Amino acid sequence: MRFDPPLEQARLLRRYKRFLADIETLDGELLTIHCPNTGSMLNCMSEGCRVWFSRSNDPRRKLPGTWEITETPQGRLACVNTARANALVEEALRAGLIPELAGFTALKREVAYGVENSRADFRLDYPSGEVFVEVKSVTLGFDGTAVAAFPDAVTVRGSKHLRELAALARQGMRAVQFYCVNLSGIDAVRAAVEIDPAYAAALADAKAAGVEVLAYGAEVSPEGLALLRRLEVIG
Numbered sequence: 317m318r319f320d321p322p323l324e325q326a327r328l329l330r331r332y333k334r335f336l337a338d339i340e341t342l343d344g345e346l347l348t349i350h351c352p353n354t355g356s357m358l359n360c361m362s363e364g365c366r367v368w369f370s371r372s373n374d375p376r377r378k379l380p381g382t383w384e385i386t387e388t389p390q391g392r393l394a395c396v397n398t399a400r401a402n403a404l405v406e407e408a409l410r411a412g413l414i415p416e417l418a419g420f421t422a423l424k425r426e427v428a429y430g431v432e433n434s435r436a437d438f439r440l441d442y443p444s445g446e447v448f449v450e451v452k453s454v455t456l457g458f459d460g461t462a463v464a465a466f467p468d469a470v471t472v473r474g475s476k477h478l479r480e481l482a483a484l485a486r487q488g489m490r491a492v493q494f495y496c497v498n499l500s501g502i503d504a505v506r507a508a509v510e511i512d513p514a515y516a517a518a519l520a521d522a523k524a525a526g527v528e529v530l531a532y533g534a535e536v537s538p539e540g541l542a543l544l545r546r547l548e549v550i551g
Contacts, residue, residue, distance in 0.1 A: 317404055318540040323368040323384055325538070328361055337383050339367060349381040352397045356469040358511075360396055360455050362389045368538045385538060388499075393536040394455040395498035400541060401453035402437055404534060405496050408543040409438070416530055416546075417447065417492070430480035437494075447490040450477045454497040454505055454531075463550065464499055465508035471515055478518040478527070485526035493522065495531035497547060504548035505531040520551070 326339040326347070337351045349369050351357075361367075368385040384397045395401075405414075406425070412418050420440040427439040429448055438449040456468040467474055481491035495505050509516035523529055531547040 323538045328367045350379045351383050358468040392500045398453040401496040434480045449492045451494045454495050455499050462503040464502045470512045475515050475518040478522040481527045482522040482525035492528045497533045500536045506550040
């Protein structure tokens, strides 16, 4: 996935009201841009850190740009635009870059399923049946370790998705929780039990029910994103 048009560099002044960020461009321009991340963005930002944003000239937009990438306090690059994860995974699926999910005959997005009014990020159709895939974007890293964690804030919705996947697996269907790690320098992923113990418990229950848990790490740069390799899932 290439950023087109290219991203612009700036420095972060502050993030506030969850969806807003004030930045200063390299030319000294002060802008308020959209922050497309509903999480806490824990360990993803600090005052004055480098950020990269996409600019829009659409007169219908209230804000002139969208925050895409940040340099973390650990010196990593993180894609904080969570909407990029699904597009990145779809690109990799269609290119056959995820061997565990290769060979599907059709791909559908946002498919209604389950008993809690959920929508699967992807439904993949195979000659042997359907596979439901939920995608989560991972950006939470820590000092001194190459292990990332999810979530970075309590996620009731995330736990619901795991319950839905577990129910499918108990019915004999194939269900997959896919962690798209949009953070450089990471080798493994775990549940952030210290942040959301209910989610960690739901993940353990889902795995026990037969849900497959996959994690792939992305190469993150201001030029683009690419899923490169499978990562270990701890726990």
